[in-house]
Amino acid sequence: MIRVVVVDDEALVRSGFRLILNTADDIDVVATTTGAEAVDTVRREGPDVVLLDIRMPDVDGLTVLRRLRALPQPPVVAMLTTFDADEYILTALRSGAAGFLLKDTEPEQLAQLVRTLAAGGVVMSPKASRAVWQSHPGAAGVDDEQAARVGRLSEREKEVLLLVAEGLSNGEIGGRIHLSAGTVKDHVSAILTKLRVGSRVQAALLAQRAGLLDAGRRHPESGR
Structure with missing residues (x-):
């Protein structure tokens, strides 16, 4: 069973991801939380995968990512974003994120992407990665x-x-x-x-x- 924690400031997003992922027989969303409670929740639940909103008002996703990566046994973390050219994605990837998911990912694809993350794969479509570099030509x-x-x-x-x-x-x-x-x-x-x-x-x-x-x-x- 793949244990997942969803971190997002919007309750609707958290409940939507929980509902979709829990329909899979091999995935269990063990908790959903805001950024402020994310690190404590991950320590308590010990998930395999964390889906982490990159932009949150209480604490930004990059700060949470750094804290999660510093844990003795860090989970796999993928960033959630609303658009594929998000200016923070590049920093997140360089900081140890295992990829990123668009929040409008098709529901039937979401479970497979989580499985890929849990198996050690990278979740980053070629189209999206090109968008990241094209949006930041100085880094390309x-x-x-x-x-x-x-x-x-x-x-x-x-x-x-x-x-x-x-x-x-x-x-x-x-x-x-x-x-x-x-x-x-x-x-x-x-x-x-x-x-x-x-x-x-x-x-x-x-x-x-x-x-x-x-x-x-x-x-x-x-x-x-």
């Missing part, structure tokens, strides 16, 4: 050293990174390219080390900025 470039790190990845590692950026878990990547989940995990670890980043999201963002994702979409056979 990569320096020569960052580009060189991406270029030093093996072809298999690039293939795995493209699938990481699609939001797939290790098991799902393994099924796509016929590798064991353990082998995929080793590839992901090597990718993070070579790119000098600390998370799958940061690796996906660097790949996006370096143009690897666009190249992969032009040559879709790389993700077969």
